Amino acid sequence: MNVREAAAALLGTVSERAPLSADWPDLDVETAYAIQDEALRLRRARGETLVGLKLGLTSRAKQERMGIDAPLLAWLTDAMVLPAGAPVPHDELIHPRAEPELVFVLGRELAGPGVTAATALAAVDRVYGGIEVIDSRYADYRFTLPDAVADNGSSAYFGVGPVGLPPAALDLSLEAALLEVDGQIVDTATGAAVQGHPAEALALAANALGARGLALEQGWLILTGGMTDAVPLRRGSRVAAHFSHLGSITLAC
Ligand code: 0L1
Ligand code: MG
Numbered sequence: 001m002n003v004r005e006a007a008a009a010l011l012g013t014v015s016e017r018a019p020l021s022a023d024w025p026d027l028d029v030e031t032a033y034a035i036q037d038e039a040l041r042l043r044r045a046r047g048e049t050l051v052g053l054k055l056g057l058t059s060r061a062k063q064e065r066m067g068i069d070a071p072l073l074a075w076l077t078d079a080m081v082l083p084a085g086a087p088v089p090h091d092e093l094i095h096p097r098a099e100p101e102l103v104f105v106l107g108r109e110l111a112g113p114g115v116t117a118a119t120a121l122a123a124v125d126r127v128y129g130g131i132e133v134i135d136s137r138y139a140d141y142r143f144t145l146p147d148a149v150a151d152n153g154s155s156a157y158f159g160v161g162p163v164g165l166p167p168a169a170l171d172l173s174l175e176a177a178l179l180e181v182d183g184q185i186v187d188t189a190t191g192a193a194v195q196g197h198p199a200e201a202l203a204l205a206a207n208a209l210g211a212r213g214l215a216l217e218q219g220w221l222i223l224t225g226g227m228t229d230a231v232p233l234r235r236g237s238r239v240a241a242h243f244s245h246l247g248s249i250t251l252a253c
Helices: 003-011 029-045 060-066 117-122 145-150 198-211
Strands: 050-056 072-077 097-106 124-134 155-160 176-181 184-190 221-223 238-243 248-252
Touching: 003 029, 003 145, 029 072, 029 145, 050 198, 072 145, 072 155, 072 198, 097 155, 097 176, 097 198, 097 238, 117 124, 117 198, 124 198, 124 238, 124 248, 155 248
Parallel strands: 050 221
Antiparallel strands: 050 072, 097 124, 097 221, 124 155, 176 184, 176 238, 238 248
């Protein structure tokens, strides 16, 4: 299998499949990003627009659950946006999970190398609370880091909450999220769970993209990574994230 074949195969997957690494044991992270970029090219060719970037595996909760100790980047397109009140299209998904995230909207371009958390935060126009819906194409969410990178970080959909604040208006390391499933609070975390501060995750993204000759662009949405572990999104259930200053967002299936 080559990069083009892998990208087309992953994009066309509608039920869970074996990880790429099962047949491609020496698949490395660099090649996996080439697969991710090729899948983005295919998405754009079918009319999707690039709207931003997400980080995955930025919190210890997520890294421990997946057994991978390094963050990853993945592309976000307009086809992944869940407008307020829109149901999660469960029938299109394999085994979706949801996780609360802090979401940045960039006020200006940000390009590594040398981006620090402080310079990263200075490029942020607004911060929102959000929920990401992930849906790995791989059976039982079992994969290596290159597998997850090639699969565009398990990205499926995301919703952004109603309250956008300038980052200086709150301490993002202390911003809390309560994760509620069908009326029960099942987990909680603060922004410190995301690399110590979500601006560290943003700086990481800018520097990692810079190393690939790319930049984070003005107006992009940046999902900084699940604050808690992700919870299964069952048909008929409602998942909400309640943030201390950034309001609440609810997704229904
Ligand atoms: O957004 C994420 O943290 C997903 C990263 C990829 C691994 C996973 O499916 O949890
Ligand atoms: Mg995520």
